[in-house]
Amino acid sequence: MSEEIKNEETKKAQLNASVAPDQFNWDEFESSADLYGGENKAEIEAAYNQTLSKVVENDVVEGTVTAISKREVIVNIGYKSEGVIAAPEFRYNPDLKVGDKVEVYVESAEDRKGQLILSHKKARQLRSWDMVNAAFESGEIVKGYVKTRTKGGMIVDVFGIEAFLPGSQIDIKPIRDYDAFVDQTMDFKIVKINQEFRNVVVSHKALLEAELEKQKSEIISKLEKGQVLEGTVKNITNYGVFVDLGGVDGLIHITDLSWGRIGNPEEIVTLDEKIKVVVLDFNEQQKRIALGLKQLSAHPWEALDPDLKVGDKVKGKVVLIADYGAFVEIMPGVEGLIHVSEMSWSPRLRIAQDFLKIGDEVEAQVLSLDREARKMSLGLKQLVPNPWENIRERYPVGSQQTATVRNITTFGVFAELEDGIEGLVHISDLSWDKIKHPSEMVQPGDKMDVVILDFDEANHKLSLGHKQLLPNPWDQLEAKYPAGSVVEGTVTAVSDKGATITLEDGTECFCFARDLVMEDGKTAVVGNKLPFKVVELRRGTRRILVSHTRTYAEVKAEKAATEAETAKKAVKKINSNVEKTTLGDISELAALKDKLEKGE
Secondary structure (H helix, E strand, C coil): CHHHHHHHHHHHHHHHCCCCHHHCCHHHHHHCCCCCCHHHHHHHHHHHHHCCCCCCCCCEEEEEEEEECCCEEEEECCCCCCEEEEHHHHCCCCCCCCCCEEEEEEEECCCCCCCEEEEHHHHHHHHHHHHHHHHHHHCCEEEEEEEEEECCEEEEEECCEEEEEEHHHCCCCCCCCHHHHCCCEEEEEEEEEECCCCEEEEECHHHHHHHHHHHHHHHHHCCCCCCEEEEEEEEECCCEEEEECCCCEEEEEHHHCCCCCCCCHHHCCCCCCEEEEEEEEEECCCCEEEEECHHHCCCHHHHCCCCCCCCCEEEEEEEEEECCEEEEEEECCEEEEEEHHHCCCCCCCCCHHHCCCCCCEEEEEEEEEECCCCEEEEECHHHCCCCCCCHHHHCCCCCEEEEEEEEEECCEEEEEEECCEEEEEEHHHCCCCCCCCHHHCCCCCCEEEEEEEEEECCCCEEEEECHHHCCCHHHHHHHHCCCCCEEEEEEEEECCCEEEEEECCCCEEEEEHHHHECCCCCECCCCCEEEEEEEEEECCCCEEEEECHHHHHHHHHHHHHHHHHHHHHHHHHHHHHHHHHHHHHHHHHHHHHHHHHHCC
């Protein structure tokens, strides 16, 4: 049947070949049975139509790519004519080639020019949401076309749907130029779908990480401790350096970069630099690799002068300071500690920052050296004379000196006689008067006269006094207000225990509450000016005890005692007279008795 159709078309073409186009009779051509199949025209048309696919407009069908150009893609869907699709509709798929099967949307079976109108974009859009959900559920890798850059990331065309690609999901490495990805077709994994708003989030980084994890597992499975590898410096942080070993990263901690002390890893390596490293440790489960750089060179302690010994002098630079001391680097990787107690002969411990700062070049003496433990202690004060030697000859006990106040505490004042020689003036030796805090008398930096009280050479301690240079006011008070004397004072303060009495010269005394009772029976109050009797002077506590009651009670007692004595004497005299009269009477009666008995 197909052969007959071809013969009829050839015959028809031959009949009209000699006719000019403007003279060709189309009506006759289509109506004439002789020109197109004759009596079998209807059968021929039916047979021809069976060779063509049935095309339904607004339907999605599958077609085959037959030709590709820069502007358009030709697709055959089995219809009497091939469809033309604009090439940009396939820009998401740069690998498209002739023979590929594609889905197309039939917009029109024929346009004005008889052309079949197809759309690949609309076909994708009709099925895109189902395809997106299916890819998300299955974890399928999809291709997407990066359309444009947006805030926080990129817009990607996936199955005709605009999906969001966050900036953090573009690549494993930080992205400096987002525009470089625009107009690129890449593989993505759908990581999130919002069904309500039909939002889709994709990730390219997830694919790279999956591949990287696979590479990591392969590389780590081949690692061995002590293995030397070559890598590229990928990232530098303040705590170390990340090195790319060819698909897996390892970390060189800052302490493993150099035997010497460094402040920043950039002092040793630079970004993108190729370096050799040694594997220190690794964890296959956590995919962590610890690397070392300094281990590829000999430890500096092994190169330390073998003749160096305790007592030798060394020079170095201060590389670290703590409150308890300073670390001095005498050669790269070899450090010694100068403890704060070895910085000065002064017995008062201070912080290392008072003596040194980072970067200082110093000379010190080796105090201890342990090559196996790689430890060294140094001293500064050993290089200067010890001021405590022969100190008793230079500062004899009882001698008067001038000192500088260096520090004030609640219990006293530290005063410096010379550099390295400090002594303590206890608060009890500052003043003859009672004070609450030494700052009431002196401040740091003040000059003050002191007297040497005592020494403790072994512990470098010195006792000083200040009040000893001044007359003791208590001696004068004892002479001025002896016990038993009566003075006049004013009640200036009252408490439950008693009252403070201030004398005319400002001297303060204390009177117990029982001794405040006046002669009329009332108790004295603040402001009363009364006579007081000095009861006791307590030198230890520096208190003068007085009593008002005694000023009149004792007088009364003395008067009463005098009167009692006078009365006693009078009674005695009377008794004496009575006694004599009675005896006389007895004698006379006895004599009379004798006479009567004799009959006289």
